[in-house]
Each structure stands twice: as structure tokens, then as C-alpha cells.
Amino acid sequence: MNPPDVGATVEAEDVVWLRLDTALGPVARREAARLARRVGMSASRVAEVELAVTEAATNLEKHARDGALALRVVTLPDRAAVELLSLDSGPGIQDLRSALVDGVSSSGTLGVGMGAIARSADTFDVYSVPGSGTALLARFWSGRGGDEAAVAEPAxxxxxxxxxxxxxxxxxxxxxxxxxxxxxxxxxxxxxxxxxxxxxxxxxxxxxxxxxxxxxxxxxxxxxxxxxxxxxxxxxxxxxxxxxxxxxxxxxxxxxxxxxxxxxxxxxxxxxxxxxxxxxxxxxxxxxxxxxxxxxxxxxxxxxxxxxxxxxxxxxxxxxxxxxxxxxxxxxxxxxxxxxxxxxxxxxxx
Structure with a gap:
């Protein structure tokens, strides 16, 4: 992995918080598309972001006791990204490796769609404690012009x-x-x-x-x-x-x-x-x-x-x-x- 970007000031961006309710999927999809267009993503890339966010919303609705999605634009001096954070308070993922395989799901896990999110995102990370909660990160850089844009991680x-x-x-x-x-x-x-x-x-x-x-x-x-x-x-x-x-x-x-x-x-x-x-x-x-x-x-x-x-x-x-x-x-x-x-x-x- 390349070293973090340095020599720049970063600060709070406006965050769209969407709590878990019956309308989470459509609202999250609409907000994600708006942010993706704002940073100049192509139509095909906007569609990928929409799909990933919809999958994350569906997982929360099906499996989480309580949770929320946070959507925002992250900016660096020469690039911008749409970032998704999916946060919940449980029940957690028992087998994280299996959950990342497309189509794998079992009661009490967030397996459906996680593989698709990981595959389409430039940056993907997930942390889960069984019996507690899960945090999922997916970041989609505009442009996708080179490997550095895909892997650089802010410090x-x-x-x-x-x-x-x-x-x-x-x-x-x-x-x-x-x-x-x-x-x-x-x-x-x-x-x-x-x-x-x-x-x-x-x-x-x-x-x-x-x-x-x-x-x-x-x-x-x-x-x-x-x-x-x-x-x-x-x-x-x-x-x-x-x-x-x-x-x-x-x-x-x-x-x-x-x-x-x-x-x-x-x-x-x-x-x-x-x-x-x-x-x-x-x-x-x-x-x-x-x-x-x-x-x-x-x-x-x-x-x-x-x-x-x-x-x-x-x-x-x-x-x-x-x-x-x-x-x-x-x-x-x-x-x-x-x-x-x-x-x-x-x-x-x-």
C-alpha cells in the first residue's frame, strides 16, 4: 500500500445520516447518486455506487438490530470520493470470511451483497464483533485514473x-x-x-x-x-x-x-x-x-x-x-x- 497522502489539511464534510427504517434503501440510493454526480463520476460509476449503497441498506434492514448509513464526500487536494459507512449495533458477523463470498448469508449475518460492495469499491474494510456490532467502509474515488487513487489511505x-x-x-x-x-x-x-x-x-x-x-x-x-x-x-x-x-x-x-x-x-x-x-x-x-x-x-x-x-x-x-x-x-x-x-x-x- 502506498503511504498516506501528506502535506494537506482535511476537515469535516457534510454527512448525510440515514437511520434504519423502511425507506432506507430508496433514500440511500438517491443520496448516493447525488453525491457521486457532485464529484463528477460517470454514469456507469454512479450506478456502481448506487448498487453498493443499496446492498448496504438492504443488509441493515434484513439483519441489524439498529443502525445507520453515513454518506459523504471526502476530498483530497487532487481527488474526491464518495464514502459509505454502514454502522450497526449487532448482532455482528460470525464468519466474516464467508460473508464476503457473493451470495453467502445466514441468520444473524450481513452476508448478502458484501462481496459485491467489496468488488466495486476502491477501498473496502469491515470490522465486526459477534454479539456486538459491525462497521463497514466503502470508498469510491472519482476518476479511477490510476492505482494510487484506488489505494491511497488518508492518515x-x-x-x-x-x-x-x-x-x-x-x-x-x-x-x-x-x-x-x-x-x-x-x-x-x-x-x-x-x-x-x-x-x-x-x-x-x-x-x-x-x-x-x-x-x-x-x-x-x-x-x-x-x-x-x-x-x-x-x-x-x-x-x-x-x-x-x-x-x-x-x-x-x-x-x-x-x-x-x-x-x-x-x-x-x-x-x-x-x-x-x-x-x-x-x-x-x-x-x-x-x-x-x-x-x-x-x-x-x-x-x-x-x-x-x-x-x-x-x-x-x-x-x-x-x-x-x-x-x-x-x-x-x-x-x-x-x-x-x-x-x-x-x-x-x-
Whole structure:
């Protein structure tokens, strides 16, 4: 696999969330086609995306206890993709290898159509825990002009979900990846605008703009710049973390209830955040430091996810692609009574 794309800023895209109900298939197909045309896909490629999304929706309707599809456009400097995440809370897949064979299905599995999705997608990944839940990722790049476009995996992925009843999310994220001295460096920001709805989303929009202008600076300097830009808004909880995988170090500066941690093996190591509200009142800022190894995973999430999750509950998850990690954690630990946001970064893509 080629190395992750570096030297660019990526950030939160609009996510179409479709919960499991009787109209899921037709609605998902229509939304997927709209996004595929938006990124300039050919008619034949649009049809492939429609088929894959319809298969994923059918699987949820037939087999999942509860779940949702998330559809969005993912952009890199020179290309764009339609990304599908299928998330459910169970029952999980007993035999994942067999489920990927076309036409194989048994009670309690999501087997029908998974082989077709994997075959048509440029990027495919699935993680499942029997008795728990499943996260399926399928990414379809526009153009399909070369092998690199088909296999490149972003080193960082994020996902947001609005509180039930709102169309916009008050959580937002941005991240920058770059190469330094032969190793990957990821700088990530997660903002949780106070409250919900458009005014909370405005705070996150301003935070993303300030991050883009200051991403080359230290986490503490970035947070200070965000504090100035968020004045006049509701304010927000914000954390900025920089993971330097070449040096094996991570540093974080945060204010408010954003969880920042490093996952190593089946343990997670938290980096502290300070009380306050960015844009209103912040204490004297401090930077907290931690250690990384090449297989470590950096995770930032808002209080829209419970902080009671443990890596030990998800064997093998943190060796998966960042988008799968983010989706499964949000699906398993997310709470519907609040906006939710999560960012995941890792140096080694599976």
C-alpha cells in the first residue's frame, strides 16, 4: 500500500445520516447518486455506487438490530470520493470470511451483497464483533485514473453526527498531515460548539477557519488563535493535538470537555484538558505530552461519545483504517442526546 497522502489539511464534510427504517434503501440510493454526480463520476460509476449503497441498506434492514448509513464526500487536494459507512449495533458477523463470498448469508449475518460492495469499491474494510456490532467502509474515488487513487489511505479521518432533530452538527474537526524528517506528523483539532444547531455550528466553522490559518504553529498557539476567533460566538470546547510518529511523541492543548487519548495495544492513555470555554474564558494554557509508537492511534472525541469505552472491548479495531475506527467508536459509544464528533489518526494503514 502506498503511504498516506501528506502535506494537506482535511476537515469535516457534510454527512448525510440515514437511520434504519423502511425507506432506507430508496433514500440511500438517491443520496448516493447525488453525491457521486457532485464529484463528477460517470454514469456507469454512479450506478456502481448506487448498487453498493443499496446492498448496504438492504443488509441493515434484513439483519441489524439498529443502525445507520453515513454518506459523504471526502476530498483530497487532487481527488474526491464518495464514502459509505454502514454502522450497526449487532448482532455482528460470525464468519466474516464467508460473508464476503457473493451470495453467502445466514441468520444473524450481513452476508448478502458484501462481496459485491467489496468488488466495486476502491477501498473496502469491515470490522465486526459477534454479539456486538459491525462497521463497514466503502470508498469510491472519482476518476479511477490510476492505482494510487484506488489505494491511497488518508492518515486521519473524522466523523460528526448531529443531535436527533437537528440538521447541522455543532461539532467540527480539521487536521493537517505532513512529513517531517522522514516521518508522519498529524495535527488535529476537534471543536464542540456550545449547545446545538446553527449557532453551535457557527462556532465550529470559525474554529476550522482559524485552524487552517494556524495549523503550522504549536497546539498551544493554535488554541490561542482559536480563542480570539471564537469571541462573539457561543464559544466551544476545543482540543488541538499533534502526533509526531517519527519522534514517538504527542502533545495536546485543550479547554473544555474534549477527550484526547493515545491507544497503544489494549490500553488508552489520556491527555488532560483544562476547564473553560474557548471564545469566552480560558485559563492559562498548558501543553500536555505523551508517547507514541509506530502502531499507536490518536483519538479525539467530544462528549457526544461516552468516555467509558476501552480498546480491549474492540479486539483488532485499532489496526483498521482510521475511518472504520472512527465510525465504529461513534456507533458503539455515541449518545443520541448530543452532537457527536470524533477524529482518529494513525501512521500505518491496514
Amino acid at each position: 486521519v479521518a473524522g466523523l460528526t453526527r448531529p443531535i436527533s432533530g437537528e440538521s447541522v452538527c455543532g461539532d467540527g474537526w480539521s487536521a493537517r498531515t505532513e512529513m517531517r524528517e522522514g516521518g508522519l506528523v498529524v495535527t488535529a483539532m476537534l471543536c464542540d460548539g456550545l449547545g446545538h444547531g446553527p449557532l453551535a455550528a457557527l462556532a465550529s466553522e470559525r474554529a476550522r477557519a482559524a485552524f487552517r490559518a494556524n495549523a503550522h504553529r504549536s497546539p498551544e498557539e493554535i488554541l490561542r488563535a482559536l480563542h480570539l476567533q471564537l469571541k462573539g460566538t457561543r464559544g466551544a470546547a476545543v482540543s488541538v493535538a499533534r502526533a509526531d510518529f517519527s519522534r514517538g511523541s504527542v502533545e495536546s492543548c485543550g479547554v473544555g470537555n474534549i477527550n484526547v487519548c493515545v491507544v497503544r495495544g489494549d490500553k488508552r492513555h489520556a491527555l488532560l484538558s483544562l476547564p473553560g470555554i474557548v471564545g469566552h474564558q480560558v485559563p492559562r494554557l498548558r501543553t500536555f505530552q505523551g508517547q507514541l509508537d509506530p502502531s499507536s492511534v490518536l483519538v479525539l472525541h467530544s462528549d457526544g461519545l461516552s468516555d467509558r469505552w476501552s480498546p480491549a472491548d474492540f479486539p483488532g479495531l485499532f489496526r483498521r483504517r482510521p475511518a472504520v475506527i472512527a465510525g465504529h467508536l461513534l456507533g458503539q459509544a455515541g449518545v443520541r442526546r448530543d452532537d457527536a464528533g470524533i477524529v482518529v489518526a494513525r501512521a500505518v494503514a491496514s
